[in-house]
Amino acid sequence: MLPPGSVTTPAVLVDAAVLGANLRAMADSAARRGIILRPHAKTHKSAEVAHRQLAAGAAGISVATLGEAEAFADAGIGDIFIAYPVWPDAGRAARLRELAARVRLSVGTDSVPAVRRLAAAQAPVRVLVEVDCGLARSGVAPADAGRVAAAAARAGLPVDGVFTFPGHSYAPGAPGPAARDEAAALAAAAASLEAAGLPCPVRSGGSTPSAALSCGPADGGPVTELRPGVYAFGDAQQVALGSATLDQVALTVQATVVSVPAADRFILDSGAKVLGPDRPAWVPGHGLLPGYPDAVITGLWEHHAVVRMAPGAAPLPEAGDQVTVIPNHVCTVVNLVDWLHVVTDGAVTARWPVTARGRNT
Amino acid sequence: MLPPGSVTTPAVLVDAAVLGANLRAMADSAARRGIILRPHAKTHKSAEVAHRQLAAGAAGISVATLGEAEAFADAGIGDIFIAYPVWPDAGRAARLRELAARVRLSVGTDSVPAVRRLAAAQAPVRVLVEVDCGLARSGVAPADAGRVAAAAARAGLPVDGVFTFPGHSYAPGAPGPAARDEAAALAAAAASLEAAGLPCPVRSGGSTPSAALSCGPADGGPVTELRPGVYAFGDAQQVALGSATLDQVALTVQATVVSVPAADRFILDSGAKVLGPDRPAWVPGHGLLPGYPDAVITGLWEHHAVVRMAPGAAPLPEAGDQVTVIPNHVCTVVNLVDWLHVVTDGAVTARWPVTARGRNT
Numbered sequence: 001m002l003p004p005g006s007v008t009t010p011a012v013l014v015d016a017a018v019l020g021a022n023l024r025a026m027a028d029s030a031a032r033r034g035i036i037l038r039p040h041a042k043t044h045k046s047a048e049v050a051h052r053q054l055a056a057g058a059a060g061i062s063v064a065t066l067g068e069a070e071a072f073a074d075a076g077i078g079d080i081f082i083a084y085p086v087w088p089d090a091g092r093a094a095r096l097r098e099l100a101a102r103v104r105l106s107v108g109t110d111s112v113p114a115v116r117r118l119a120a121a122q123a124p125v126r127v128l129v130e131v132d133c134g135l136a137r138s139g140v141a142p143a144d145a146g147r148v149a150a151a152a153a154r155a156g157l158p159v160d161g162v163f164t165f166p167g168h169s170y171a172p173g174a175p176g177p178a179a180r181d182e183a184a185a186l187a188a189a190a191a192s193l194e195a196a197g198l199p200c201p202v203r204s205g206g207s208t209p210s211a212a213l214s215c216g217p218a219d220g221g222p223v224t225e226l227r228p229g230v231y232a233f234g235d236a237q238q239v240a241l242g243s244a245t246l247d248q249v250a251l252t253v254q255a256t257v258v259s260v261p262a263a264d265r266f267i268l269d270s271g272a273k274v275l276g277p278d279r280p281a282w283v284p285g286h287g288l289l290p291g292y293p294d295a296v297i298t299g300l301w302e303h304h305a306v307v308r309m310a311p312g313a314a315p316l317p318e319a320g321d322q323v324t325v326i327p328n329h330v331c332t333v334v335n336l337v338d339w340l341h342v343v344t345d346g347a348v349t350a351r352w353p354v355t356a357r358g359r360n361t
Numbered sequence: 362m363l364p365p366g367s368v369t370t371p372a373v374l375v376d377a378a379v380l381g382a383n384l385r386a387m388a389d390s391a392a393r394r395g396i397i398l399r400p401h402a403k404t405h406k407s408a409e410v411a412h413r414q415l416a417a418g419a420a421g422i423s424v425a426t427l428g429e430a431e432a433f434a435d436a437g438i439g440d441i442f443i444a445y446p447v448w449p450d451a452g453r454a455a456r457l458r459e460l461a462a463r464v465r466l467s468v469g470t471d472s473v474p475a476v477r478r479l480a481a482a483q484a485p486v487r488v489l490v491e492v493d494c495g496l497a498r499s500g501v502a503p504a505d506a507g508r509v510a511a512a513a514a515r516a517g518l519p520v521d522g523v524f525t526f527p528g529h530s531y532a533p534g535a536p537g538p539a540a541r542d543e544a545a546a547l548a549a550a551a552a553s554l555e556a557a558g559l560p561c562p563v564r565s566g567g568s569t570p571s572a573a574l575s576c577g578p579a580d581g582g583p584v585t586e587l588r589p590g591v592y593a594f595g596d597a598q599q600v601a602l603g604s605a606t607l608d609q610v611a612l613t614v615q616a617t618v619v620s621v622p623a624a625d626r627f628i629l630d631s632g633a634k635v636l637g638p639d640r641p642a643w644v645p646g647h648g649l650l651p652g653y654p655d656a657v658i659t660g661l662w663e664h665h666a667v668v669r670m671a672p673g674a675a676p677l678p679e680a681g682d683q684v685t686v687i688p689n690h691v692c693t694v695v696n697l698v699d700w701l702h703v704v705t706d707g708a709v710t711a712r713w714p715v716t717a718r719g720r721n722t
Contacts, residue, residue: 008452008722042663064664084664087619087630087681091369110620113680137665138620138628167662258448259471259499267499269448273696273721277638301528302403302692303425303445303721304498319474320448331663335634336696338719357719358699360634360664361369 001291001324002254006348009256009322010270012337014352016344018250019232020052026211026231027057033216033223038062038081038204040229043331045356046340047075049232060104062227066095067359073103075355081106083163083204083227085130085138087114093121100124106160110140112151119155127157128202129193133164133185134178142185146192153198161202162189163227169210172282175241179213182206187222209243235330236288237280246290246326251333251340253287253325255305257317264311270325271303276332288326292317297325335360362652362685363615367709370617370683371631373698375713377705379611380593381413387572387592388418394577394584399423399442399565401590404692406717407701408436410593421465423588427456428720434464436716442467444524444565444588446491446499448475454482461485467521471501473512480516488518489563490554494525494546495539503546507553514559522563523550524588530571533643536602540574543567548583570604596691597649598641607651607687612694612701614648614686616666618678625672631686632664637693649687653678658686696721 002013030037039053040062050061050072060079063069069080086107088096096118099105106126109115118125129148132139140148142162149159164185169178182205190200205214206226215221230237233251234244255270275287277300286297286305294313299306305325309316317323327333334340334354342350363374391398400414401423411422411433421440424430430441447468449457457479460466467487470476479486490509493500501509503523510520525546530539543566551561566575567587576582591598594612595605616631636648638661647658647666655674660667666686670677678684688694695701695715703711 005451010722085620085628087617089617089681090366110622111680114619117681132622136623136626137660137662137667138622140622256448256450258475259446261471261493261499261501262497265497267446269722271721272639272693277693278633299498301498306498319472320450320478332633332638336719336721358697360632360697361371361630 001322002343002346002348004322007254007341009254010274011254012274012333012340013252013254013343014233014340015250016342016349018248019049022232022234022248022250023053023056026228029212030226031057032218034218035214035216035223036225038225038227039232040083040227041072042068043229043334044232045334045354046352047072047355048352050075050077053232065360066092067361068356069105070095070099071356071359073099077103079104081128082108084108085110085114088117088121093123096121096123096125108163109148109152110138112148115148115152115155115157119157126160127152128160128163128204129189131162131164131185131189133166134181135165135167137167139164142188143192145189146196146198149193149198150196159198161200161204162186162193163204166205166207166210169207170237170241170280172241175209175213175243178207179210182210183215183222190222208238209241230330233330236283236326236328239288239326240283249326251330253327253333255323255325257319257321257323260316260319264309266307266316268305268307268323268325269303270305272300273302274333274336275300275305275325275327276329276336278329278332283328287328289323290326291323362683363704363707363709365683368615368702370615371635372615372702373635373694374613374615374704375594375701376611377703377710379609380410383593383595383609383611384414384417387589390573391587392418393579395579396575396577396584397586399586399588400593401444401588402433403429404590404695405593406695406715407713408433408716409713411436411438414593426721427453428722429717430466431456431460432717432720434460438464440465442489443469445469446471446475449478449482454484457482457484457486469524470509470513471499473509476509476513476516476518480518486518487521488513489521489524489565490550492523492525492546492550494527495542496526496528498528500525503549504553506550507557507559510554510559511557520559522561522565523547523554524565527566527568527571530568531598531602531641533602536570536574536604539568540571543571544576544583551583569599570602591691594691597644597687597689600649600687601644610687612691614688614694616684616686618680618682618684621677621680625670627668627677629666629668629684629686630664631666633661634663635694635697636661636666636686636688637690637697639690639693644689648689650684651687652684
């Protein structure tokens, strides 16, 4: 935590050394398995972080929206995959043409109608077919990937392969099974493309909880590319799932105790408009307080975090004290602020803009 | 809903006529009861909406943060109450001095240490003491209000009265009891001030679910001022609680169907980064689809809303169709976007900036 007075709370801090270690660890882990790393930049929305990921060995970045792709292209990133079933309406078709003229741009698709619209957009984009590996979100069944890919190829679109998001890794005990589902789905999808006479060089998966378990070419596995996002910063969800330790969390929120209304309760100014309201049942509260391990954030309003402690368990902080909070889900935190305060050796040494903050269309 | 092509989805739309009717209805309702209306502007963060609230009869606005207060002051709003236990650290003390020199500024407090810091800030701010009427968030017990108010008066701060937030109105059946708690707490707090020899002209309460039930001077009740926020726009929570009908919801999200991966499921591009992740157990899903009354948004990721319908119950939309979504909690939606698209007679007639977007410190 920074000394009081360093920032106006609630403020989002990024520990530069921990961030760097996280970026290197994932890059090394992927490289050891022969897997290409294409980190998901929706987590950080930051050109500074994206450039560091590329410097650490990433081949390009993944994003969720065309707006994010435009923001990162403007920041000099040259290889971008929109890992989303983009629907190219007239406005997006024009934007795809503009963007694909200046960066290597790939987009996701999961239907023949979308493929037809993509082809009609006449943008030089590359295509990957999204398959569902168990999350039941978007994506076709793996056996259907060849049908969509063949439609794309017939329409003149270059098809690089398939992708999936094993997001059902987000539960205790789930990363292992999710990684197995990911491998099975990508292998089946690749076989489906090959049965349609199409090569499938890119078989892209990855979520932070399961990323260490994805099986790549060096081990005879089907996963050629990973798109984890949260690993850069870590958060309370990853701590709960065992995919980050407290010491590996690079992003925290510095908050002020604004009220101590009772002997078992204090109130922080880090509400849902900075911590984000995500709270799965398997995390202990609305964020972690490393300085108060017995404390639980039991309630979260827009500008109030209500923290409970057993009476007498430990001294409560006083009004005006500042504390560190680890948010539950870092991707939503970053999208709520305009600046990341970069901390090196206990002091703010830089402020990074959230380059793609709000670029969600 | 707007014709496709009117906006880039996901987009936040505001129906100007419905908004105007909502503003007039609450202003009239408060006036009939002899209650001053000071709407909470954290809901809309919009200077355009704030000016319309003042034109409809509001005496001033409430905000949650000093940053919001500064943004609205810059937009010409002259009477602002920060309904929050502001902790005036050195940075905020300077900002309070600057702001209080140009607008009529009131701030909340709930402790003697905060009062001392406020006095030391030497900003010409007025003070209201926050009391807890049952939410167990910030605020002192009503009987303690006189102690804090007396400390403020001794420190030379002008004390206007007391305020509370009956936020435990947010549950089915809860608005009535919450309004009674609000009245009891404000009456007790006022008595506590009077016992300390201090007048208590302002007894401020209000939440949108309970606002119609607050008992004001015209009915012999203790509530002199109301600070509802959500009433301006309405949302799915208010519909569930009966404090708004579907026709009274002024703010909606226009979304595109990006994928129809199964016979019982379609995917919208309105994820948590526009709808906000709020989901109390007593609303039916992550938002309402008025055009598909049988549909339930069962899953929400950052850029995906997963909508389920019973197979064969009704025709699913097709990929590329656009639909209207009513978010669960409008305050978090507005903070996620930079623009509100104003709709009049079925067309976008203006774009209002979200003046205080992200001004949460």
